[in-house]
Amino acid sequence: MSKADLKSGTSNSAAMVGRVAAPEHGLGRPRDEQIDADVVSAVLSVLRSKGYRAVTIDGIARKVGRARTSIYRRWPSKRHLVAYAVVTELGENPAADTGSLRKDLEGAVGTLMTGFAGPLGQALAGLVADMAQDSELADSIREEVLAARRRSMRDAFTRAITRGEVRADVNAELVLDMLTGPFYFRVLFGHAPITRRMVTEIVEYILRMVAP
Amino acid sequence: MSKADLKSGTSNSAAMVGRVAAPEHGLGRPRDEQIDADVVSAVLSVLRSKGYRAVTIDGIARKVGRARTSIYRRWPSKRHLVAYAVVTELGENPAADTGSLRKDLEGAVGTLMTGFAGPLGQALAGLVADMAQDSELADSIREEVLAARRRSMRDAFTRAITRGEVRADVNAELVLDMLTGPFYFRVLFGHAPITRRMVTEIVEYILRMVAP
DNA sequence: CAGATACGCTACAGTACGTAGCGTAAGGTG
DNA sequence: CACCTTACGCTACGTACTGTAGCGTATCTG
Numbered sequence: 001m002s003k004a005d006l007k008s009g010t011s012n013s014a015a016m017v018g019r020v021a022a023p024e025h026g027l028g029r030p031r032d033e034q035i036d037a038d039v040v041s042a043v044l045s046v047l048r049s050k051g052y053r054a055v056t057i058d059g060i061a062r063k064v065g066r067a068r069t070s071i072y073r074r075w076p077s078k079r080h081l082v083a084y085a086v087v088t089e090l091g092e093n094p095a096a097d098t099g100s101l102r103k104d105l106e107g108a109v110g111t112l113m114t115g116f117a118g119p120l121g122q123a124l125a126g127l128v129a130d131m132a133q134d135s136e137l138a139d140s141i142r143e144e145v146l147a148a149r150r151r152s153m154r155d156a157f158t159r160a161i162t163r164g165e166v167r168a169d170v171n172a173e174l175v176l177d178m179l180t181g182p183f184y185f186r187v188l189f190g191h192a193p194i195t196r197r198m199v200t201e202i203v204e205y206i207l208r209m210v211a212p
Numbered sequence: 213m214s215k216a217d218l219k220s221g222t223s224n225s226a227a228m229v230g231r232v233a234a235p236e237h238g239l240g241r242p243r244d245e246q247i248d249a250d251v252v253s254a255v256l257s258v259l260r261s262k263g264y265r266a267v268t269i270d271g272i273a274r275k276v277g278r279a280r281t282s283i284y285r286r287w288p289s290k291r292h293l294v295a296y297a298v299v300t301e302l303g304e305n306p307a308a309d310t311g312s313l314r315k316d317l318e319g320a321v322g323t324l325m326t327g328f329a330g331p332l333g334q335a336l337a338g339l340v341a342d343m344a345q346d347s348e349l350a351d352s353i354r355e356e357v358l359a360a361r362r363r364s365m366r367d368a369f370t371r372a373i374t375r376g377e378v379r380a381d382v383n384a385e386l387v388l389d390m391l392t393g394p395f396y397f398r399v400l401f402g403h404a405p406i407t408r409r410m411v412t413e414i415v416e417y418i419l420r421m422v423a424p
Numbered sequence: 425c426a427g428a429t430a431c432g433c434t435a436c437a438g439t440a441c442g443t444a445g446c447g448t449a450a451g452g453t454g
Numbered sequence: 455c456a457c458c459t460t461a462c463g464c465t466a467c468g469t470a471c472t473g474t475a476g477c478g479t480a481t482c483t484g
Contacts, residue, residue, distance in 0.1 A: 051344060051345060052341070052344065052345075053341075053344070053345050122344075125340045125341045125343065125344040126341050126344065128337045128340055128341065128400045128401070129264070129265075129337045129338050129340065129341035131337065131400075131401070131402070132263055132264065132265070132334075132337040132338065133263060133264075133265045138401075138402060141401075142401060142402070142403050146401065146403055150403075171413060173404055174394065174410065174413060174414060174417070175417070177393075177394035177397055177398065177404065178390045178393070178394055178414065178417065180397070181389075181390070181393035181394040181395075181396065181397035181398075182386065182389035182390055182393040183393075184393065184396070184397045184400070184401070185389055185392070185393035185396045185397060186389065186393075188340045188343075188396070188400065189340070189343070189350075189353075189354060189358065189396070190343070190350060190354070191354050191358055192385055192389065198386065201383060201386060202386060202390065205386070205387070205390065205421050206421075208420075208421055209417050209418075209420055209421040
């Protein structure tokens, strides 16, 4: 599945975080791909250093030395742009299968932690607010930020169940939320730090919880 | 501790979600308390029906038939107003002590769930975004929305430890985040519903996890 | 009565959003 | 080569909301 095929308000089937598509018949002056790359990296840079609110279309345009309209040609709004930038940087999430539930989970949760240390962590609060008023964007973000990780972790549990390491009747959705929810919770509310130790500790607790 | 003693940007010691204080010497025309009440209830009503973004100072003022300036006289900004309204409606959180850890937790988590079904649930995403760029407001909200509940739950665990129902070496902060984080997670991302069954189930899982 | 503050009103300055129109640039196709 | 089409940069709008300021009037205390 490639990115970049979600038109302004026209979702086809699966919600996606994407750019406005360029025409397909190949006529006319082609898009300057450099602009896409520069804009995305400028957004990530501003996110890191000053947070979501500091990202403005005008500011990004000036930063990359382009016209505001060139940005609106690609993304219908600021929230789409930020979502796209963050998802692009997150990249794919390979579903690890180490044969050990503990290692599978530590891997998945570890990459989550790493992601939260970057622009995603800075952007998340703003994106969550945008999700609350744009259900289509909400679908996209749930799909591209949450779903892939959840699938791989769910699979890890399934494998562990067949190996007999985990009770067969666990509520996987709830367990996944207990496993990852605390990271989202902490990054959004800032009441406690997110550490590497937290990763091993929470996995330890989850394992104890789901043991037969 | 009474509300209403946090001036525009001047916090005294403990961060609070409050109004701008009226003068104390009793001179001059007194504030019309009716305005405070009307404004707060209008905010809660708009939160319920249309969400955080739909709350605008101008809209609230027109809805209660008052001048915008009368609102700014009481709250320095929209985010303070919304935070105040939500916290006011949440009310106090009595730390239950039923003698049973299970019941203590089900009670505390149950009221959290109930709160999320109301205006707080609608406001949370917006408030989280505001917290990210206003550290003073973040302190206030952490204190008034999270801290009281956490304290009472922490106490419940402490009592359970002395009764020998819970391992003495549990990481209370982490366990609390595993207990409540999933609710925040779901209300903010909407990937799964928050149900009454979820309350009993998550408490069940937590109990299994912290058992000696 | 004088002093002090609240209230409503109007006006303003600022920020950001997203849209529209136009001249020019840069590719394809006949 | 002319022609079509689209991208780009620019300028100008229109909209929405924020938060502040000044002023006349209302309402309290002493």
